[in-house]
Amino acid sequence: MRRLLSILASLMLLTSCVPQPKSTITVREADSPFIAFNVWVKVGSQNDPAGKEGLAALTAALLEDGSTTEDSYDAILAKLYPMAAGYGSSVDKEMTVFTGRVHRDNLDDYYTLFKNALLTPAFAEADFERIKTQTLNFLERTRRYGRDEELSKELLFSLAYRGTPYEHPEEGYVESVRSITLDDVREFYAAHYLSNNMVVGLAGGYPDGFAETVRGDFDALPQGSLTPVSASAGIVPNGVRVLIVEKSTDATAISLGFPIDLVRGESDFFPMMVFNSWFGEHRNSFSHLYQVIREARGMNYGDYSYIEAFPLGYTTQVPPVNAARRSHLFEIWIRPVSLTSPGNLHDRALFATRAAWRELDRIVTDGMSDSAVIATKQFLHNYSVNWATSVSRRLAYAMDDAFYGIRGDGFLASVRPGLASVDAAAVNAAIRRHLQDENMYAVFITADAEGLKQKLLSGVPTPITYAGQKSAEHMAEDEAIASFPIPVAPENITIIGIDEVFERK
Amino acid sequence: MKPMIGAALLLALAGSTMAQQTDGVFPFDSRLIELENGFKAYLIRAGAPGQVAYVSMVRTGSRDEVEPGKSGFAHFFEHMMFRGTDKYPDYDGVTAEMGAARNAFTSNDMTVYYLVASADYLERIIDLESDRFMNLKYAEPDFRTEAGAVLGEYQQSATTPFGFLNEKVRETAFDRHTYRHTTIGFEADVRAMPEGFAYSQSFHRRFYRPENIVLVIAGDVDFDATAALIRQYYGGWSPGYSAPDIPVEPPQRAPRRRTVQYKGRTLPVLSINYKAPAWSATNKQAVAMEVLGEVAFGSNSDIYKRLVINERKVQFLSGNFGLSRDPGLASVTAMVIDPTGVGVVERDIQQTVDRFKTEIVDETRLNDTKRNLKYGFLMGLETAQNVAFATIPYVINTGGIEAVDTYYRTLDSVTPEDVRTAARTYLIDNAKTVVTMVQAGGN
Numbered sequence A: 001m002r003r004l005l006s007i008l009a010s011l012m013l014l015t016s017c018v019p020q021p022k023s024t025i026t027v028r029e030a031d032s033p034f035i036a037f038n039v040w041v042k043v044g045s046q047n048d049p050a051g052k053e054g055l056a057a058l059t060a061a062l063l064e065d066g067s068t069t070e071d072s073y074d075a076i077l078a079k080l081y082p083m084a085a086g087y088g089s090s091v092d093k094e095m096t097v098f099t100g101r102v103h104r105d106n107l108d109d110y111y112t113l114f115k116n117a118l119l120t121p122a123f124a125e126a127d128f129e130r131i132k133t134q135t136l137n138f139l140e141r142t143r144r145y146g147r148d149e150e151l152s153k154e155l156l157f158s159l160a161y162r163g164t165p166y167e168h169p170e171e172g173y174v175e176s177v178r179s180i181t182l183d184d185v186r187e188f189y190a191a192h193y194l195s196n197n198m199v200v201g202l203a204g205g206y207p208d209g210f211a212e213t214v215r216g217d218f219d220a221l222p223q224g225s226l227t228p229v230s231a232s233a234g235i236v237p238n239g240v241r242v243l244i245v246e247k248s249t250d251a252t253a254i255s256l257g258f259p260i261d262l263v264r265g266e267s268d269f270f271p272m273m274v275f276n277s278w279f280g281e282h283r284n285s286f287s288h289l290y291q292v293i294r295e296a297r298g299m300n301y302g303d304y305s306y307i308e309a310f311p312l313g314y315t316t317q318v319p320p321v322n323a324a325r326r327s328h329l330f331e332i333w334i335r336p337v338s339l340t341s342p343g344n345l346h347d348r349a350l351f352a353t354r355a356a357w358r359e360l361d362r363i364v365t366d367g368m369s370d371s372a373v374i375a376t377k378q379f380l381h382n383y384s385v386n387w388a389t390s391v392s393r394r395l396a397y398a399m400d401d402a403f404y405g406i407r408g409d410g411f412l413a414s415v416r417p418g419l420a421s422v423d424a425a426a427v428n429a430a431i432r433r434h435l436q437d438e439n440m441y442a443v444f445i446t447a448d449a450e451g452l453k454q455k456l457l458s459g460v461p462t463p464i465t466y467a468g469q470k471s472a473e474h475m476a477e478d479e480a481i482a483s484f485p486i487p488v489a490p491e492n493i494t495i496i497g498i499d500e501v502f503e504r505k
Numbered sequence B: 001m002k003p004m005i006g007a008a009l010l011l012a013l014a015g016s017t018m019a020q021q022t023d024g025v026f027p028f029d030s031r032l033i034e035l036e037n038g039f040k041a042y043l044i045r046a047g048a049p050g051q052v053a054y055v056s057m058v059r060t061g062s063r064d065e066v067e068p069g070k071s072g073f074a075h076f077f078e079h080m081m082f083r084g085t086d087k088y089p090d091y092d093g094v095t096a097e098m099g100a101a102r103n104a105f106t107s108n109d110m111t112v113y114y115l116v117a118s119a120d121y122l123e124r125i126i127d128l129e130s131d132r133f134m135n136l137k138y139a140e141p142d143f144r145t146e147a148g149a150v151l152g153e154y155q156q157s158a159t160t161p162f163g164f165l166n167e168k169v170r171e172t173a174f175d176r177h178t179y180r181h182t183t184i185g186f187e188a189d190v191r192a193m194p195e196g197f198a199y200s201q202s203f204h205r206r207f208y209r210p211e212n213i214v215l216v217i218a219g220d221v222d223f224d225a226t227a228a229l230i231r232q233y234y235g236g237w238s239p240g241y242s243a244p245d246i247p248v249e250p251p252q253r254a255p256r257r258r259t260v261q262y263k264g265r266t267l268p269v270l271s272i273n274y275k276a277p278a279w280s281a282t283n284k285q286a287v288a289m290e291v292l293g294e295v296a297f298g299s300n301s302d303i304y305k306r307l308v309i310n311e312r313k314v315q316f317l318s319g320n321f322g323l324s325r326d327p328g329l330a331s332v333t334a335m336v337i338d339p340t341g342v343g344v345v346e347r348d349i350q351q352t353v354d355r356f357k358t359e360i361v362d363e364t365r366l367n368d369t370k371r372n373l374k375y376g377f378l379m380g381l382e383t384a385q386n387v388a389f390a391t392i393p394y395v396i397n398t399g400g401i402e403a404v405d406t407y408y409r410t411l412d413s414v415t416p417e418d419v420r421t422a423a424r425t426y427l428i429d430n431a432k433t434v435v436t437m438v439q440a441g442g443n
Helices: A002-015 A055-064 A073-083 A104-119 A125-145 A148-160 A174-179 A182-192 A210-219 A269-280 A288-295 A347-366 A370-388 A391-404 A410-420 A424-434 A449-458 A472-482 B005-015 B018-023 B073-080 B091-098 B119-135 B140-158 B161-173 B187-191 B197-207 B223-234 B284-297 B302-310 B339-358 B363-379 B384-390 B392-398 B403-413 B416-426
Strands: A024-028 A034-041 A087-091 A096-103 A198-204 A240-246 A251-260 A303-306 A328-338 A440-446 A493-497 B029-034 B040-045 B051-058 B101-106 B111-118 B213-219 B256-262 B269-275 B314-320 B329-336 B432-439
Touching: A024 A210, A024 A391, A034 A104, A034 A391, A055 A087, A055 A096, A055 A104, A055 A125, A055 A182, A073 A104, A073 B302, A073 B363, A087 A104, A096 A104, A096 A391, A096 B363, A104 A210, A125 A148, A125 A174, A125 A182, A125 B302, A125 B314, A148 A240, A148 A251, A148 A328, A148 A440, A198 A210, A198 A391, A240 A449, A251 A347, A251 B140, A269 A288, A269 A303, A269 A347, A269 A370, A269 A410, A269 A424, A288 A303, A288 A328, A288 A347, A328 A347, A328 B140, A347 A424, A347 A440, A347 A449, A347 A472, A370 A391, A370 A410, A370 A424, A370 B091, A370 B111, A391 A410, A440 A449, A449 A493, B029 B223, B040 B223, B051 B119, B051 B384, B051 B392, B073 B101, B073 B111, B073 B140, B073 B197, B091 B111, B091 B119, B111 B119, B111 B384, B119 B213, B119 B223, B140 B161, B140 B187, B140 B197, B161 B256, B161 B269, B161 B329, B161 B432, B213 B223, B213 B384, B269 B339, B284 B302, B284 B314, B284 B329, B284 B339, B284 B363, B284 B403, B284 B416, B302 B314, B302 B339, B329 B339, B339 B416, B339 B432, B363 B403, B363 B416, B384 B392, B392 B403
Parallel strands: A024 A198, A240 A440, A240 A493, B040 B213, B256 B432
Antiparallel strands: A034 A096, A034 A198, A087 A096, A251 A328, A251 A440, A303 A328, B029 B040, B051 B111, B051 B213, B101 B111, B269 B329, B269 B432, B314 B329
């Protein structure tokens, strides 16, 4: 018990590092030998001008991987190298952040480089060409031929936010990125990298007065006024909308979802967190979907669900930070399902899809039991301690708190008390308010797209076979899954080729 | 503004290391528990109040898959380890109740299981983990079902450009050693896995033995109390590890060259590989080889600056000279922007190799590299899990964490002459395998 109290105490201390709704956020841990930086620029891909989608990301990449007026890029690398340190950037729909971490032995030298990267970029033509070429290679090849599961998620978001500033992927389209010039980048920087549009975050063992020095440095940037971008609301489809991407592949990647009206800090958030953890905790066998599709049936590597954006989920087990948004989807991630296992083509992919859909249907109809809610609260009570074990992540959570306007001790500190007050009635009321299974976007990346379309339209059962014996009860459930209806009209199924994906808007 | 006490303690320890060079790089108090059955556990007091990282390191990986048709089995077996025992039939349920972050991974030389949880649960974790390592039990239908998940894992990675290239490089460079196959295995072997139930039991019997597994517990750990629990729960485990007879790769007698066609879209990727020595904490040549990879092809190297930054001939360039338990490959990989320029890039890489075989590396560059390697190690010591993970290569290659300090002492002693000798010894034409991956049908 002593130790549990100790965890709780340290968690509370951690999150008492209050996200101040001001221009500097600090999470000081004076004895730490590390110093973490997190500079939040209040700009994201939603700010990309029409036809220049990808500009926010390209601008951040040029600052991260480019020369400054002080040093050429290769000189910067040479200076960073002995410190085993670097700095990175990430651009999401609404946020751009520059992050770094350094050992205190090297703070002064490191900070000079970090500061120069953001405040005095050189905008060198050669750097721009290098980064633009790398970006285009990513768009034309890596995105299309790397992780199909990541691509299916990006397409899901694009469908759900069609016509809004959230529609395009952060990296942009092939055509739009081709059109971006160095002048575009310069202008974008000048318009958005303003001292009153940047929040400086510091954590760890920095010396007295350092936070003030950093803020002073960033205040040297000009101030300016910006027109806020209206919040993007996702569009709930009327019925089922399907996108199938034709690609030569051995496995089908599947994403399902629809917009929900829920963000961190709202009263339904913790009830929905309990639901979602039980239904599909990210990369965890605790996930009910995982149990149904992988554990009991061995159909794929894992099956999860989300109530907040979770980019690059295959790279991490802990929730992402600095992907804060004013709008989110409810999303189901079915990891690739084999196309070449025994059975009719597409039956396995559709069986897995039906299984997930059916489970959603059941939970919407039946709700969660008291015992499932209690077990999930217990799980999350302990599991959430793993979400911020480093100074960088503690700082990043504090930055997200500032985005969401979460005051007081912040989101992390609110998890345990928030969970404690949740009961099955609250969870089930939240499920009824936010979830349904009739209006859904579905994305498939698969070979023989037309065959999948026809099978989906036919409504025929799509049973699967097993290498081993299964119980009668299991097989009876399989029969129900295999024929679970997915009502979709022909005009609501779109097929595109892999090389058309995100080519242009 | 209040400090996070747990993290602060942990990090303060990490912060002391550079000042303690003479005492060794590894900054934490540790204790070794050795049992009569050969089992070893390292307890590392690494701050993080209330939390422990519990990491079981099996010194078996795809390297040990010597039987034909059994490639990928170490990884598959890793999946089966989550299927429960008579005592704890629902492993997932027990760890969920603890809210533990837990997972596992397999690579060439290892299978590693980890669990990060409240230290309050430590006895339960020791009971749970020792039980599954000793008494794992699963039914054949469950075994067959799990094989499907492995096939899904194979298919989501093997068709990516680098998954494909990795397979081809290994099968080109090796004739006999098991590094010839990837950890996920050959596709045919993955498809045949459902039939391997009996083999899986023998796999557990042979490899999951106390002499072949090292436990590292890092975090808020009471040495005496934990040592008693380790003895209590692991003491009854019968020894019986049977080391596989891993084929020795015969010396390569001539350069090898192959072009492979990727069926999706990719820029050409040039993979130049040399036969490298086994990892060693004491062999200066081996440590110098790892340094060579950094100074010759790392992000601070001349060729990186030329090809990536200034001339922009390649999308990326990396030198992976990290060594393995057995002699493996030291690789230079470059993605070439102009498909007609692959030969130019290859010549440039060869000129760099030749230069390091003739010239002495600049002393400042060498010292920067040593600092980079040391700070890289230190920067990784931030959480209980990361502290435990930082010990993995040392445990897997030597069986203990003592090699951490030995390794960094050897690194300190590497001279420019050692780096040149490593280049002359290992970067030789007859030990070279060049694989070029191009897009099928041309770019």
